[in-house]
Amino acid sequence: MATRERPLSPHLQVYRPQITSTMSILHRITGVSLALGGISLVWWLMAIALGGEAYAFASKQWASPIGLVFLFGFTLALVYHLLNGIRHLLWDAGWGFAIPTAYKTGYAVFVLGFAITGLIWYCGLRGGA
Amino acid sequence: MSGDFPGGGGQTSRAASLRTPLKRALGLGSGKTGTEHFWKQRVTAIILVPLVVWFILTLLSLVGADLATARGIIARPWNAILFSIFLVTLFWHARLGLQVVIEDYVHQRALELALQLLVTFLCGLGAIASLYAIVRIAFTA
Numbered sequence: 090m091a092t093r094e095r096p097l098s099p100h101l102q103v104y105r106p107q108i109t110s111t112m113s114i115l116h117r118i119t120g121v122s123l124a125l126g127g128i129s130l131v132w133w134l135m136a137i138a139l140g141g142e143a144y145a146f147a148s149k150q151w152a153s154p155i156g157l158v159f160l161f162g163f164t165l166a167l168v169y170h171l172l173n174g175i176r177h178l179l180w181d182a183g184w185g186f187a188i189p190t191a192y193k194t195g196y197a198v199f200v201l202g203f204a205i206t207g208l209i210w211y212c213g214l215r216g217g218a
Numbered sequence: 219m220s221g222d223f224p225g226g227g228g229q230t231s232r233a234a235s236l237r238t239p240l241k242r243a244l245g246l247g248s249g250k251t252g253t254e255h256f257w258k259q260r261v262t263a264i265i266l267v268p269l270v271v272w273f274i275l276t277l278l279s280l281v282g283a284d285l286a287t288a289r290g291i292i293a294r295p296w297n298a299i300l301f302s303i304f305l306v307t308l309f310w311h312a313r314l315g316l317q318v319v320i321e322d323y324v325h326q327r328a329l330e331l332a333l334q335l336l337v338t339f340l341c342g343l344g345a346i347a348s349l350y351a352i353v354r355i356a357f358t359a
Contacts (some may be wrong), residue, residue, distance in 0.1 A: 117319055124312035124341075130305070131344050134351035137288055138358075144285050164274075171270050174263055181260060209274060216281050 108195045116173050119166040126163045161210065168205045172198045255314060262311035269304040286359075293359030298352055305348035313341035 104110070136147035150156045176194050179185050185194055246252040276297065280288050291297060316337045324330040 117315075120312075120315045121319060124316055127308055127312060127344055128340075130308075131347050131351070134292075134301075134305075134348055134355070137285070137292065138351040138354040140285055140289075167270065167274075171267065175267060178260065178263060178267075209278065212278050213281050216278065 119170040169202045259314045289359040293356045298356040306345045309341040309345040
């Protein structure tokens, strides 16, 4: 059977990244990250349930530099997925589909995301230290 | 032949749909699930919006708390109930989301099936293990 080179439609990588497509991919990446991070949530609850050594070990891990970086990433991903998820739900309800609106809400998610994450960590570090 | 169907073949084929009335009423299409997946993903998302806010505030109140205090806070009736709803909904939502990601990016059927089973199993395990931990905290705090 003859295999001729056939013309292809422009593929994904020829497009300049746009905030709308980037945010869509970020929504998936944060979603998968949160699902994996959810396992640590179960581990944390289990440590509290078991108490004693298990809890001491878990507390030490959370307070370690890697633990704190992980927690910060988890917070950022959670806040982003929450805010962008609300943006998706508004789209599902039929609101905000116009391109200028989609861009505005997109930037709002980024600004609010960093602001809320900062606020959470400000409260956490002030209350916890 | 033309005596039985005065309009000819064209009209007959237009009038007789191959779809059964049941198929049309169910509206499930060729995927056999219709909008069920989409809908459940949205329902769990809507439940999770207020619960995530509540969860972050509760975690902040636990910062720096010792074990007894943390257990006492989680064991409060409403907290134990909301924690349970939150974790079950979270793992349900995660399973629905991961399912679509695997469907979209894993094109090898055997690997896809294996990953789907793994995700289903792990999300179920996560939800049930969370419930076990919460119940244990609630009854021993």
